[in-house]
Amino acid sequence: MTHLRACLAGMILVLALATPAGARNEDLKRQIEAEQAAVTDLERLDERHATTAEAALLKSWLDEAWGYYSKNEYDSVRVTMDRALAQAELIRQKIAASKLAAQAAEREAAFKVSRDKVERTQKSLQEAAVKKKALELNSK
Amino acid sequence: MSGEREGLRLTPPTTNRSWIIALVALVASCAAPPKPRELEAFERIKADPLAEAAAKRDPALVGEADRLMALSRQEWQNGDVEQSRRDALMGSIKLQTALALVQQDQARARISRADTDYKKSEEEYARLSKDLQATSEQVALLEKLGESRSQAAAQKQQFGQERERAAARDKLHSAELALKTADTVDARTHAQAEYAAAADMVTRAQAELQSGNVQAAAQSAELARAKAEQAAQMAKPHYEQAEQTKTNKTRDEALSRDAAGIPGVSVRLERRGDVARLVLPIRDLFVRKQTQIAPGRDVRLDSVAQLLKKYPTYPVQIIGHTDNRGRHDELVAISQARAQAVMDALLSRGVDAKRLLVSGHGPDEPLTDNRTLSGRGQNNRVEIVFLYQ
Numbered sequence: 001m002t003h004l005r006a007c008l009a010g011m012i013l014v015l016a017l018a019t020p021a022g023a024r025n026e027d028l029k030r031q032i033e034a035e036q037a038a039v040t041d042l043e044r045l046d047e048r049h050a051t052t053a054e055a056a057l058l059k060s061w062l063d064e065a066w067g068y069y070s071k072n073e074y075d076s077v078r079v080t081m082d083r084a085l086a087q088a089e090l091i092r093q094k095i096a097a098s099k100l101a102a103q104a105a106e107r108e109a110a111f112k113v114s115r116d117k118v119e120r121t122q123k124s125l126q127e128a129a130v131k132k133k134a135l136e137l138n139s140k
Numbered sequence: 141m142s143g144e145r146e147g148l149r150l151t152p153p154t155t156n157r158s159w160i161i162a163l164v165a166l167v168a169s170c171a172a173p174p175k176p177r178e179l180e181a182f183e184r185i186k187a188d189p190l191a192e193a194a195a196k197r198d199p200a201l202v203g204e205a206d207r208l209m210a211l212s213r214q215e216w217q218n219g220d221v222e223q224s225r226r227d228a229l230m231g232s233i234k235l236q237t238a239l240a241l242v243q244q245d246q247a248r249a250r251i252s253r254a255d256t257d258y259k260k261s262e263e264e265y266a267r268l269s270k271d272l273q274a275t276s277e278q279v280a281l282l283e284k285l286g287e288s289r290s291q292a293a294a295q296k297q298q299f300g301q302e303r304e305r306a307a308a309r310d311k312l313h314s315a316e317l318a319l320k321t322a323d324t325v326d327a328r329t330h331a332q333a334e335y336a337a338a339a340d341m342v343t344r345a346q347a348e349l350q351s352g353n354v355q356a357a358a359q360s361a362e363l364a365r366a367k368a369e370q371a372a373q374m375a376k377p378h379y380e381q382a383e384q385t386k387t388n389k390t391r392d393e394a395l396s397r398d399a400a401g402i403p404g405v406s407v408r409l410e411r412r413g414d415v416a417r418l419v420l421p422i423r424d425l426f427v428r429k430q431t432q433i434a435p436g437r438d439v440r441l442d443s444v445a446q447l448l449k450k451y452p453t454y455p456v457q458i459i460g461h462t463d464n465r466g467r468h469d470e471l472v473a474i475s476q477a478r479a480q481a482v483m484d485a486l487l488s489r490g491v492d493a494k495r496l497l498v499s500g501h502g503p504d505e506p507l508t509d510n511r512t513l514s515g516r517g518q519n520n521r522v523e524i525v526f527l528y529q
Binding site: 079082083086087089090093094096097100101103104107108110111114115117118121122124125128129131132135136138139 | 226229230233234236237240241243244247248250251254255257258261262264265268269271272275276278279282283285286289
């Protein structure tokens with residue numbers, strides 16, 4: 001029984017020591033997978049293809065991370081993932097910026113259209129005023 | 141020191157310098173590795189004009205990027221190229237993220253400006269559209285007014301032309317009427333030149349009116365009317381005279397017929413100068429030398445009185461004649477008395493005295509020989525003489 005308890009205690013000790021690291025490694029794995037899924041989402045969100053190069057780079061880093069993970073080089077995985085997460089954030093911000101730039105271009109185009117309308121209407125109004133004056137003079 | 145020492149060959153100064161430079165470069169290259177690409181790229185991004193704005197936008201992010209840049213450079217200097225690359229990459233990502241945030245802000249500002257400008261522009265467009273609509277409506281009204289005035293002017297002109305045409309037509313009708321009036325007095329015969337001129341002018345006026353030359357037609361019609369009136373005026377007395385002559389002639393012929401119808405009277409028509417004389421010799425009214433109509437013999441004067449009353453416009457002479465048996469002055473007196481007796485008988489039968497002229501010519505106008513009884517009977521007479529021209 002004592003031997004059994006000792007074995008059990010030893011196993012518990014090993015497990016207690018082993019679990020955080022294992023869980024952290026599992027987290028890394030999930031993180032890589034999550035980021036790979038995120039890249040797909042980001043590519044879908046990037047309607048204007050403003051971050052194609054950045055996304056390709058991100059994918060390559062995620063592949064690199066997988067490579068390190070498969071070699072149990074977890075520190076390298078973390079470093080690579082830090083970079084990958086930053087890159088993902090960059091991609092998000094650049095997508096947002098491109099969308100906003102597109103909106104701004106749309107609004108500016110709409111404004112230009114409106115200005116053109118105003119100019120045309122001003123011209124028409126001037127012509128109508130001239131015509132009106134001529135008719136008024138004729139009618140006197 | 142001269143360059144011509146024996147046994148010592150001197151190299152030119154430029155070549156020495158080149159060797160020294162090459163040697164230094166070699167030593168330097170051996171001291172530090174080439175700058176990593178990532179660091180160069182990072183430095184280029186750092187040179188972006190928006191980098192300053194990015195530092196204000198997200199100081200933490202840009203501060204971290206700066207730190208990583210410094211670290212990367214240090215690592216590069218120390219020969220830790222791999223780490224230098226990793227830090228340059230990370231720093232670059234962070235700086236680019238900050239720049240993306242600035243770009244977002246700029247885009248938002250553009251959107252806000254564009255929205256404001258768009259709103260102002262649309263308001264201006266609405267105002268201008270309203271003004272344009274109002275002005276266009278006014279223009280349309282003025283055009284309509286102008287059109288109405290033009291139509292009114294055209295109608296007025298047309299009306300004026302129609303009025304002129306109608307006036308010319310009226311004048312032409314007046315001229316035609318005047319010509320017809322001239323026809324009633326046979327101006328064609330009695331005022332040939334004037335009538336022909338009037339007819340020509342009427343024809344001319346008709347042609348001018350047909351061709352649309354209204355004013356000329358009016359003038360021609362006026363002239364034609366005047367000419368026709370002149371022709372009528374000139375022709376009227378002649379026509380009336382001619383008509384009178386015709387009437388007189390008709391009447392004279394009727395008188396002759398009626399006179400010839402009186403029983404026991406042989407009518408005689410003679411002319412003395414311009415005067416025509418219808419002579420009705422009445423015989424056997426008196427017995428020898430008497431100046432009173434024998435009783436019962438005045439009956440034949442009834443027909444004469446009726447004739448005289450039927451033709452009241454003729455002046456009438458009652459002339460007594462005798463044969464030549466007796467003194468001339470006695471015979472003249474007898475003839476005069478007998479004529480007077482006949483006149484009295486006619487007056488009693490209602491004949492107007494004013495037209496009767498009584499005279500006695502005695503034996504001075506015998507009709508036949510006085511030597512025979514019948515001859516003397518013929519010469520003893522009272523003549524009722526109708527005078528006309």
